[in-house]
Amino acid sequence: MSDKKNLLLVTRDQFGYHVDPYAYAIELTRHFDVTYFCWDYDRPRIQAAGVRVIYSSRSGSLLRRNLRFMRELRTIVPDFAVTLLFYFAGAALVLPGMGSRLRDRIICDVRTGSVTDKALTRNAFNAFLKMEMRAFRHRSFISESLGKAFGFKQFNVLPLGACVTPGAARSYEALHLLYVGTFATRDIHESVAGLGIFLRAHGSGISCRYTIIGSGSVAEEEMIRTEIRHYGLEDVVELTGFIQRDSVAPYLQRANVGVSYVPITDYYNFQPVTKTYEYFLAGLPVLATATHENTLVIEPHNGVLIDSTPEAFAAGLETLYRRRSAYSAGEIRARAAQYSYAHIVDTQLAGYLRTVLQPELPVATAELVVQDNTPSGS
CATH class of the missing domain: 3.40.50.2000 (Glycogen Phosphorylase B;)
Structure with a gap:
């Protein structure tokens, strides 16, 4: 008993x-x-x-x-x-x-x-x-x-x-961005546009991939595809659709940047963002919109805070790219252990x-x- x-x-x-x-x-x-x-x-x-x-x-x-x-x-x-x-x-x-x-x-x-x-x-x-x-x-x-x-x-x-996702140290020879979550009212298409702006500024000098896991309304998914076509990102952005949580770990292990993008509004401001913590415990630096809750946990060692616009996403990605050699998956994961x-x-x-x-x-x-x-x- x-x-x-x-x-x-x-x-x-x-x-x-x-x-x-x-x-x-x-x-x-x-x-x-x-x-x-x-x-x-x-x-x-x-x-x-x-x-x-x-x-x-x-x-x-x-x-x-x-x-x-x-x-x-x-x-x-x-x-x-x-x-x-x-x-x-x-x-x-x-x-x-x-x-x-x-x-x-x-x-x-x-x-x-x-x-x-x-x-x-x-x-x-x-x-x-x-x-x-x-x-x-x-x-x-x-x-x-x-x-x-x-x-x-x-x-x-x-x-x-969040759950701890083990993984080896990351290489930043190429960028591999990852978003995991719903598309509902998240404006994820803006992150795709921001990536397009960033890559246009660098020409062909940067190898990059963006994996987007999740789903939304027909309109929301079409807005994402529209930005993919507009910036010619068909070979860069991968839309996987919904994937069960217990199958996401391999994607977290392959990526080297987590995208925590939600609009900065009064109704998101005090709502902690699940994906921020998932990325930390996978050892990923996070490109995150500056909601109140994200500002409490994003620091120079683990990511970059941005406004919720395509231009800000591009600028934040530029900052993260410049800092890439300073990020340590082990340090990010260890300092986020309190969130497990x-x-x-x-x-x-x-x-x-x-x-x-x-x-x-x-x-x-x-x-x-x-x-x-x-x-x-x-």
């Missing part, structure tokens, strides 16, 4: 298809008996040692499957010592009728606010999220900035993490979950804002 406490993780994404909850579930198995509750999207089922997965069917109408999900969730929550619920619209419906002792063992974590470019939709979603989060005693956010942006003063910070999922779980998350399990502790002790986890001098 295991003496570990039993932990329930909850998302609506199928297990293995939302990176943070999936990775945290795996790492938490060293500390808890982990169960994962999610919808079944009829995608291939991913298994992980030590993680028990309970699926909820999505059959029937929108209303029927949502009611089923919540009914099943409310039934199983009392069986667990602590529940970590990754926010979805309607999450607070798990609370009515729960006794205070049970409610005090439920944490709601926000991985993202709305990032749609439609202001009305974004504001409505964020207002609803804020209202629901007020119902939870234990709140958690992906960054201190995001929690404060929603108006909260006391909350846990469960930071964005394993480190975050062992030094922050496991301890926080155990704190929530001790109801005699006051809320102010159980919910501390992580002010700064960056080692001095990094």
Whole structure:
């Protein structure tokens, strides 16, 4: 019999298809008996040692499957010592009728606010999220900035993490840029245009390749192809389409520059960018737009900050190219070790979950804002 406490993780994404909850579930198995509750999207089922997965069917109408999900969730929550619920619209419906002792063992974590470019939709979603989060005693956010942006003063910070991708030292005889992620509202076509401007300035003097992994709307993908044609980059830019996360490592190992390109807007500003951390832990210097969260982690040893325009992308790539001999994959990876999922779980998350399990502790002790986890001098 295991003496570990039993932990329930909850998302609506199928297990293995939302990176943070999936990775945290795996790492938490060293500390808890982990169960994962999610919808079944009829995608291939991913298994992980030590993680028990309970699926909820999505059959029937929108209303029927949502009611089923919540009914099943409310039934199983009392069986667990602590529940970590990754926010979805309607999450607070798990609370009515729960006794205070049970409610005090439920944490709601926000991985993202709305990032749609439609202001009305974004504001409505964020207002609803804020209202629901007020119902939870234990709140958690992906960054201190995001929690404060929603108006909260006391909350846990469960930071964005990434997996370590081992690899040899990079050569910069040729540039190999890599973007991994969605195209939705990211303006990735601007990075292609920026590369075109950079290469036109250098003529044929630089060997370069740009691999873009991901997908988006038909319009977004066509904008990328339009820029490829405009700058004659058919032999330079590779569009792979969507690739499952566990198959991305070879691409990270072959590349030598990571592209972390999101528009600099108020709704992206406080949202940590997953790919930034993935690139760090693969040993890649990062060409990153200067959102608030990127400015907290990009330094001369690991990348270049830019504005979100094609011209700025070209200028940033020029700076990175000039500095290329100074980058060290080993140093970048080592100095980013704090961002690995394993480190975050062992030094922050496991301890926080155990704190929530001790109801005699006051809320102010159980919910501390992580002010700064960056080692001095990094």
